[in-house]
Amino acid sequence: MSQAVPLHVDAPVRAKVDVAVVGSGPSGLSAAISAARRGARTILIERYGYVGGNLTAGLVGPCMTSYSLDGTTQLIRGVFEELVLRMEARGQAIHPSKVPANSPYCGYITYGHDKVTPFEPEAVKMAGLEMLREAGVEILFHSTVIAPRTDGDRVNGLFITSKSGIEAIDATVVVDCSADADVVAGAGAQTVYGREEDGLAQPMTLFFRVAGVDDAKVDAYVSEAQEIRPFASIVEDARQKGEYTIPRKGIGLYKTMRPGVWRINTTRVLGVSGVDVADLTTAEIEGRKQVHELMEFLRGRVPGFADAMLLDTAATIGVRESRRIVGEYTLTLDDLETGRHFDDVIGTCGYPVDIHSPTDAGGRLEDDPTANVYEMPYRMLVPRDLDGVLVAGRCVSATHEALAAIRVMPPSFAMGQAVGTAAALAVATGVQPRAIDVDTLQDQLLEDHAYLGPERVPQTVG
Numbered sequence: 001m002s003q004a005v006p007l008h009v010d011a012p013v014r015a016k017v018d019v020a021v022v023g024s025g026p027s028g029l030s031a032a033i034s035a036a037r038r039g040a041r042t043i044l045i046e047r048y049g050y051v052g053g054n055l056t057a058g059l060v061g062p063c064m065t066s067y068s069l070d071g072t073t074q075l076i077r078g079v080f081e082e083l084v085l086r087m088e089a090r091g092q093a094i095h096p097s098k099v100p101a102n103s104p105y106c107g108y109i110t111y112g113h114d115k116v117t118p119f120e121p122e123a124v125k126m127a128g129l130e131m132l133r134e135a136g137v138e139i140l141f142h143s144t145v146i147a148p149r150t151d152g153d154r155v156n157g158l159f160i161t162s163k164s165g166i167e168a169i170d171a172t173v174v175v176d177c178s179a180d181a182d183v184v185a186g187a188g189a190q191t192v193y194g195r196e197e198d199g200l201a202q203p204m205t206l207f208f209r210v211a212g213v214d215d216a217k218v219d220a221y222v223s224e225a226q227e228i229r230p231f232a233s234i235v236e237d238a239r240q241k242g243e244y245t246i247p248r249k250g251i252g253l254y255k256t257m258r259p260g261v262w263r264i265n266t267t268r269v270l271g272v273s274g275v276d277v278a279d280l281t282t283a284e285i286e287g288r289k290q291v292h293e294l295m296e297f298l299r300g301r302v303p304g305f306a307d308a309m310l311l312d313t314a315a316t317i318g319v320r321e322s323r324r325i326v327g328e329y330t331l332t333l334d335d336l337e338t339g340r341h342f343d344d345v346i347g348t349c350g351y352p353v354d355i356h357s358p359t360d361a362g363g364r365l366e367d368d369p370t371a372n373v374y375e376m377p378y379r380m381l382v383p384r385d386l387d388g389v390l391v392a393g394r395c396v397s398a399t400h401e402a403l404a405a406i407r408v409m410p411p412s413f414a415m416g417q418a419v420g421t422a423a424a425l426a427v428a429t430g431v432q433p434r435a436i437d438v439d440t441l442q443d444q445l446l447e448d449h450a451y452l453g454p455e456r457v458p459q460t461v462g
């Protein structure tokens with residue numbers, strides 16, 4: 001669905017709901033749970049057979065920091081915190097408060113990497129599913145949203161395709177957590193793609209995991225080498241000798257909770273679009289080729305990886321950036337740098353502006369320091385020209401640079417909780433999402449353990 005294609009089909013209606021959530025990644029999972037807990041009859045539609053999006057299918061991890069940049073205050077709480085605690089109780093996650101910067105769990109990186117959350121992808125599939133079912137969400141797996149149902153400038157449902165054929169969903173509010181703004185773009189509303197100056201987006205990466213690593217040897221090497229970017233000199237040496245062709249300067253190696261198992265975030269496919277099926281195919285093929293080159297490199301050159309074997313590759317290439325909506329407000333780098341306060345704040349974040357270069361092997365993490373805590377406003381989740389829809393996660397209204405900070409998984413949970421709560425509020429009060437009472441939304445988010453800054457405290461807590 002790279003652009004609006006009017007769909008005129010006489011599809012049978014499978015469900016009539018208050019809120020239909022598209023996609024079960026961090027944002028959609030959180031949105032569906034939150035809408036249902038607030039009393040909305042909610043359906044969650046997911047093209048895969050399990051929940052999690054990049055948490056599971058993408059093998060992406062750890063969850064980057066949910067804390068302020070200085071690591072002192074936990075900012076992302078609510079549904080995210082519940083999921084983490086549930087997984088931790090089963091020994092399948094480590095609470096971020098226990099994971100310091102510079103640890104193997106955060107790739108030995110310091111800046112912006114204090115208090116990440118290591119977790120097992122299988123744990124998300126189970127714990128996420130339980131939370132959805134306990135909240136009363138109707139779940140529809142193996143179903144792809146192909147277009148919105150519209151009435152003028154208003155979305156009032158979806159067309160889905162599955163083994164059951166093409167069917168319709170009637171919904172009072174649709175929450176687009178597809179990460180590509182599929183619903184908003186499909187309705188013909190304005191969207192943008194990539195950098196403002198040339199439309200190029202961050203590169204894609206196929207995650208993979210390896211087993212059989214000697215964890216102690218990796219640790220010993222890193223503490224002895226004392227490099228700001230661990231392993232950078234090994235990569236450079238291999239590149240000089242023509243033994244490393246991946247267009248990326250550093251390697252991202254993240255220890256998992258299983259002894260000897262590491263996630264590798266290093267393949268890089270440049271110049272491909274996340275909403276072009278030919279490009280996605282090219283990226284999958286190129287990503288897989290790079291995985292095999294990297295296995296040789298890791299085994300041959302990286303201390304501790306001599307006996308490593310490929311455990312698995314992600315079910316899908318990871319897309320860092322694609323289509324974004326044009327919302328009532330567009331979050332900017334300046335908002336992040338100044339820590340601008342918004343009257344309609346729905347979440348706070350402290351993760352840095354993390355840009356993998358769209359054109360070469362480089363990247364930016366420390367170049368544009370943000371405030372210690374910055375705010376996300378409700379209006380960036382509301383499409384400017386379309387009613388009946390809210391958006392959360394990777395496709396919200398933000399500039400290329402601002403998105404590079406808020407795209408990670410904890411803030412996606414926070415945005416999801418906000419839009420799920422807002423959608424239920426819109427249904428309950430009979431207004432369009434853009435017209436809800438934002439004070440009430442904020443009170444409800446606080447009641448549900450979100451954190452909106454030190455000045456905002458729950459009204460109902462005695």
Ligand SMILES: Cc1cc2nc3c(=O)[nH]c(=O)nc-3n(C[C@H](O)[C@H](O)[C@H](O)COP(=O)(O)OP(=O)(O)OC[C@H]3O[C@@H](n4cnc5c(N)ncnc54)[C@H](O)[C@@H]3O)c2cc1C
Nearest residue numbers: 023025026027047053054064145179205318319393394409
């Ligand atoms: C390579 C890479 C590395 C990253 N590293 C990290 C990291 O280390 N830590 C971190 O916290 N974040 C990281 N991120 C960022 C993070 O993973 C994403 O930005 C985040 O998952 C966005 O959440 P989301 O809910 O918007 O989308 P997603 O996680 O992409 O979920 C979208 C869901 O929607 C479903 N879907 C999409 N379209 C449709 C449709 N039409 N019909 C039905 N279902 C649909 C998908 O199947 C998927 O389940 C990384 C991202 C990438 C790509």
